[in-house]
Amino acid sequence: MDKLEKYWAFTRVGLREGFQYRANALSGIGSTIISLVLFYFIWKAIAASGQLAQPFSVIISYVALARVIDNATSADLENWIGDRVRKGTIVNELKRPMSLRFQLYFYQLGKSLFKLIVRGFPALIIGILFLNVGIPGPVAGLQFLFSIFLTLNLAIILSYATSMLVFWTKVGWSLRMTRTMVAGLFSGAMIPLYLVPDNVRAVFNLTPFPSMVDAPISIYQGTAESVVNVFGIQLMWIVILVLVSELIWRKAKEKLTVQGG
Amino acid sequence: MKAIFRNSLIIFLSLIDGGLKKLVLEVFTMKLIKAENLNKTFRIYNQGEGIKGYLKSFLSRDYEELHAVENLNLDIEEGEMIGYIGANGAGKSTTVKMLTGILEPSSGKIEVDGRNPHKNRKKNAMNIGVVFGQKTQLWWDLPVKESFKLLKEIYEVSDETYDQRIEEFDEVLQLSEFWDQPVRKLSLGQKMRCELAAAFLHHPKIVYLDEPTIGLDVAVKERIRDFIRKMNREKNITVMLTTHDIGDIEDLCDRIVVLDEGKKIYDGELDALVNDFSSRRLLMDLKRPQEFELDIEGVSETSIVDEGLEVVFDRNIISASDLMREILEDYEVQDFQIKEPDIEEVVKKVYNEGI
Numbered sequence: 001m002d003k004l005e006k007y008w009a010f011t012r013v014g015l016r017e018g019f020q021y022r023a024n025a026l027s028g029i030g031s032t033i034i035s036l037v038l039f040y041f042i043w044k045a046i047a048a049s050g051q052l053a054q055p056f057s058v059i060i061s062y063v064a065l066a067r068v069i070d071n072a073t074s075a076d077l078e079n080w081i082g083d084r085v086r087k088g089t090i091v092n093e094l095k096r097p098m099s100l101r102f103q104l105y106f107y108q109l110g111k112s113l114f115k116l117i118v119r120g121f122p123a124l125i126i127g128i129l130f131l132n133v134g135i136p137g138p139v140a141g142l143q144f145l146f147s148i149f150l151t152l153n154l155a156i157i158l159s160y161a162t163s164m165l166v167f168w169t170k171v172g173w174s175l176r177m178t179r180t181m182v183a184g185l186f187s188g189a190m191i192p193l194y195l196v197p198d199n200v201r202a203v204f205n206l207t208p209f210p211s212m213v214d215a216p217i218s219i220y221q222g223t224a225e226s227v228v229n230v231f232g233i234q235l236m237w238i239v240i241l242v243l244v245s246e247l248i249w250r251k252a253k254e255k256l257t258v259q260g261g
Numbered sequence: 262m263k264a265i266f267r268n269s270l271i272i273f274l275s276l277i278d279g280g281l282k283k284l285v286l287e288v289f290t291m292k293l294i295k296a297e298n299l300n301k302t303f304r305i306y307n308q309g310e311g312i313k314g315y316l317k318s319f320l321s322r323d324y325e326e327l328h329a330v331e332n333l334n335l336d337i338e339e340g341e342m343i344g345y346i347g348a349n350g351a352g353k354s355t356t357v358k359m360l361t362g363i364l365e366p367s368s369g370k371i372e373v374d375g376r377n378p379h380k381n382r383k384k385n386a387m388n389i390g391v392v393f394g395q396k397t398q399l400w401w402d403l404p405v406k407e408s409f410k411l412l413k414e415i416y417e418v419s420d421e422t423y424d425q426r427i428e429e430f431d432e433v434l435q436l437s438e439f440w441d442q443p444v445r446k447l448s449l450g451q452k453m454r455c456e457l458a459a460a461f462l463h464h465p466k467i468v469y470l471d472e473p474t475i476g477l478d479v480a481v482k483e484r485i486r487d488f489i490r491k492m493n494r495e496k497n498i499t500v501m502l503t504t505h506d507i508g509d510i511e512d513l514c515d516r517i518v519v520l521d522e523g524k525k526i527y528d529g530e531l532d533a534l535v536n537d538f539s540s541r542r543l544l545m546d547l548k549r550p551q552e553f554e555l556d557i558e559g560v561s562e563t564s565i566v567d568e569g570l571e572v573v574f575d576r577n578i579i580s581a582s583d584l585m586r587e588i589l590e591d592y593e594v595q596d597f598q599i600k601e602p603d604i605e606e607v608v609k610k611v612y613n614e615g616i
Contacts, residue, residue, distance in 0.1 A: 013400060
């Protein structure tokens with residue numbers, strides 16, 4: 001293992017990039033708030049039909065928290081890599097005396113931490129003030145933060161795994177769209193998972209997505225049967241995704257070094 | 262008995278001597294880069310023509326083999342500055358990518374500083390600096406200094422050494438002018454000055470420069486060449502330079518390697534190539550150039566140009582003075598002028614016709 005400073009240097013660059021453009025950061029907060037407003041009205045309309053198992057106040061607290069988590073932990077390595085593969089500047093990452101995966105992980109970690117701080121906290125406060133999100137107790141709060149940290153890692157690794165497919169597709173945008181769509185549906189970011197029928201839910205649980213949004217919400221709201229179980233499942237998916245991404249990277253590397261990308 | 266002893270001692274000593282010589286030679290002329298029978302073959306597909314063709318190649322692709330580098334042998338010693346030239350697509354960048362460990366050769370052997378650069382990519386990478394001319398390694402949105410801070414950590418340069426080197430680089434490359442500016446705001450020349458500094462920051466053993474002066478104005482080119490020369494002379498850093506700029510080669514390289522369609526067609530001194538390859542020209546001021554006729558062995562062409570009458574001759578067959586003497590026997594010439602070969606012309610010829 002190399003010196004840790006090398007990797008933190010990438011995290012610093014990621015953070016620094018976030019702080020570089022204030023207008024961009026502000027528009028990020030803006031889009032998070034807009035999505036909160038949008039989802040508020042959508043779910044209000046659905047609740048008005050009177051066919052939901054839960055009252056609107058319960059549903060909106062879940063939906064708002066889901067929007068905050070989804071926005072604050074989103075990662076985008078697909079476009080980053082796609083851009084570099086298409087222009088050929090990926091050679092600069094490959095010539096460095098570090099593995100590509102760690103460069104990417106620590107760089108995205110910096111960007112993600114920036115988002116978490118700048119987008120996550122303001123949006124959470126809005127949720128608490130206006131959308132019935134509620135404030136957890138100190139223990140649940142700390143457990144929630146840890147769970148969010150695991151979600152952050154899941155999001156980065158998942159994005160990394162799909163971004164490795166860029167070596168075949170050459171375009172990152174379509175990969176990212178597909179991933180966000182699938183994740184949005186399965187994770188709870190768009191629909192509260194307790195509204196999904198049990199047999200469908202069982203299928204969702206075979207994917208890592210519920211661990212990304214539904215899991216931290218269940219801790220925040222105290223609906224998790226066992227917090228340890230939730231952490232365990234999140235960790236399990238991290239391990240699985242690391243292994244899967246490693247497999248894809250092996251193939252990508254072969255393609256890259258043998259065929260020249 | 263005594264004679265036998267003496268003779269065997271002589272043989273023994275001469276063996277030691279031979280061994281020593283070899284050892285000394287190996288130590289002092291260390292091969293830093295060694296490539297043997299290097300090949301790189303890519304699989305490419307036909308794009309097809311017209312909408313029908315595009316559609317066809319979209320649905321089913323027929324692949325073709327492209328030999329980017331073929332049976333390349335290369336020996337580079339420590340401290341050399343090598344010009345690696347060839348037309349676009351000759352395989353220069355592919356070679357550099359193999360030497361840096363990014364690409365795996367299809368066959369053949371490479372050793373860089375005693376290592377296989379692909380198998381030991383990370384170790385090799387600590388020892389090298391690379392500039393891929395049109396592909397910046399700087400962080401586009403961040404101030405220049407942020408990219409350098411990152412490089413400092415990546416290549417494990419101590420604080421002290423870092424400050425000292427940046428100061429030293431600043432003298433030649435004048436980086437402080439734009440040190441705090443985001444990279445996206447820099448001009449092409451400023452960016453390239455940064456790239457050069459970035460490649461040499463950790464004083465690597467070898468620096469590969471892939472078209473470092475492309476698109477730059479004369480003043481910046483000059484500054485960049487000064488910097489490369491300084492690094493090579495003072496720090497004994499080996500430099501491999503691919504370029505289309507003849508000025509780079511003339512200014513920096515003693516040795517050039519010419520590549521054509523993946524094959525090495527010349528490897529040696531630049532002067533030797535120019536001397537061997539180009540024919541000399543003799544320019545004359547004649548009263549009536551239309552009536553000029555010459556039948557001498559070694560003269561390949563006579564033509565009327567702006568400056569007068571031009572005679573192209575091969576100096577291996579006839580010397581300039583002999584040629585002039587023979588011409589003066591039959592004609593009245595007011596002025597003679599010998600045109601020295603132009604490197605650019607030689608290289609153009611090599612690109613177009615091969616050797």
